[in-house]
Amino acid sequence: MEQPYHIPVLLNESIEGLNIQHDGDYVDVTFGGGGHSREILRYIETGRLFGFDQDEDAAANAFDDPRFIFVRHNFKYIRNFLRYHDVEKVDGILADLGVSSHDFDVAERGFSFRFSGELDMRMNRDAKLTAADIVNEYDEAGLIKIFREYGEINNAYRLVTQLIAARRNSPVKTIDQFKAIIANCVSKKNESKYLAKVFQALRIETNKELDVLKDFLEQSASLLKPGGRLVVITYHSLEDRLVKNFIKAGNFEGNQEKDFYGNVSSVLKAVNRKVIVPSEEEVNSNPRARSAKLRIAEKV
Missing domain, CATH: 3.40.50.150 (Vaccinia Virus protein VP39)
Known part of the structure; x- marks a missing residue:
C-alpha cells in the first residue's frame, strides 16, 4: 500500500x-x-x-x-x-x-541516517549549500559550534577532529562515508539518538x-x-x-x-x-x- x-x-x-x-x-x-x-x-x-x-x-x-x-x-x-x-x-x-x-523517507534527500545516499539535506533543492559542503568546507571552530549548539553533541570536538582528518584524504559526499568516519564517536547503546542529533545539527545549518x-x-x-x-x-x-x-x-x-x-x-x-x-x-x-x-x- x-x-x-x-x-x-x-x-x-x-x-x-x-x-x-x-x-x-x-x-x-x-x-x-x-x-x-x-x-x-x-x-x-x-x-x-x-x-x-x-x-x-x-x-x-x-x-x-x-x-x-x-x-x-x-x-x-x-x-x-x-x-x-x-x-x-x-x-x-x-x-x-x-x-x-515524505522527505525523511526519500533516501536521496539525505535527511535520514537510515538510508544510503548523498549528504544533501536541502529543503529547497535549488539552494546551493548542502550538508556535504558544510562537512567539507567549514573550519574546525565552525563545525564544533554547529554540533554543540544545534545538536547538543557532548563529544563534538572529537567528532570534528575525525571529520577534518578524513576530508584531507578525500571529500565526504555520502551518508555512509560520513557515518563510517564518525563511527567510533557513537555509543552503540545510543546510536540512533546520537546520529539523530548529528543529522539535526547539519540539517539546521544547511537550511538556516x-x-x-x-x-x-x-x-x-x-x-x-x-x-x-x-x-x-x-x-x-x-x-x-x-x-x-x-x-x-x-x-x-x-x-x-x-x-x-x-x-x-x-x-x-x-x-x-x-x-x-x-x-x-x-x-x-x-x-x-x-x-x-x-x-x-x-x-x-
Missing part, C-alpha cells in the same frame, strides 16, 4: 487553535502534503488560504481550489508574497516546523532553520489582525525556546519589557499557558509526533 506523503501532527488541536472564521484569510507556511491545509479549507467559505512550501515535491500536492493560493517559496518571505497578493493582514498563521515524513524561524515569527506578529492566531508546532528544544520566548516577551531571549503600570509590552499573548503535546494514541500511530509541541498565540 502506498504511504501517505505526510501525516499531519496535532491536526485537531491546530485547527481549534486557529479559531477559523469562514470569511478569514489564513496561511499554512509549511504546506507539505496539505494535511493541515485541507482541514483549514473545510472551515473557510468566502475566505482564502495561502500555502507556502519551498519543496518542489510539495508543489505537486497543491489544491485546485479558488480559495487556495500556493506559493513555492520559503516562509521567510511571507510578508512579500502576501503583499504581492494585496494582503496586508491575515486572521491566522500555521507553522508545522521540521522535516516532512533558526534564522528563518526568527524572521518568520517577527513578520507573523505584524501580519496578524488583532485577535488573529499564530499556531506553531515545534520538534526540538531550540525551535520551541524561540517560539516560547517570542510569544512571552516579543524577543528571542525571553526578557519581558514592562510599561509604567507593569504590563508586558508584547504584541502576542499565549492562548495555551501549558504547551500542548500529542496523545499517546497519536504518537503510536505517527512516530513523528513523539517530540511535537504546540503553542498558540493571539495578536493583542
Whole structure:
C-alpha cells in the first residue's frame, strides 16, 4: 500500500487553535502534503488560504481550489508574497516546523541516517549549500559550534577532529562515508539518538532553520489582525525556546519589557499557558509526533 506523503501532527488541536472564521484569510507556511491545509479549507467559505512550501515535491500536492493560493517559496518571505497578493493582514498563521515524513523517507534527500545516499539535506533543492559542503568546507571552530549548539553533541570536538582528518584524504559526499568516519564517536547503546542529533545539527545549518524561524515569527506578529492566531508546532528544544520566548516577551531571549503600570509590552499573548503535546494514541500511530509541541498565540 502506498504511504501517505505526510501525516499531519496535532491536526485537531491546530485547527481549534486557529479559531477559523469562514470569511478569514489564513496561511499554512509549511504546506507539505496539505494535511493541515485541507482541514483549514473545510472551515473557510468566502475566505482564502495561502500555502507556502519551498519543496518542489510539495508543489505537486497543491489544491485546485479558488480559495487556495500556493506559493513555492520559503516562509521567510511571507510578508512579500502576501503583499504581492494585496494582503496586508491575515486572521491566522500555521507553522508545522521540521522535516516532512515524505522527505525523511526519500533516501536521496539525505535527511535520514537510515538510508544510503548523498549528504544533501536541502529543503529547497535549488539552494546551493548542502550538508556535504558544510562537512567539507567549514573550519574546525565552525563545525564544533554547529554540533554543540544545534545538536547538543557532548563529544563534538572529537567528532570534528575525525571529520577534518578524513576530508584531507578525500571529500565526504555520502551518508555512509560520513557515518563510517564518525563511527567510533557513537555509543552503540545510543546510536540512533546520537546520529539523530548529528543529522539535526547539519540539517539546521544547511537550511538556516533558526534564522528563518526568527524572521518568520517577527513578520507573523505584524501580519496578524488583532485577535488573529499564530499556531506553531515545534520538534526540538531550540525551535520551541524561540517560539516560547517570542510569544512571552516579543524577543528571542525571553526578557519581558514592562510599561509604567507593569504590563508586558508584547504584541502576542499565549492562548495555551501549558504547551500542548500529542496523545499517546497519536504518537503510536505517527512516530513523528513523539517530540511535537504546540503553542498558540493571539495578536493583542
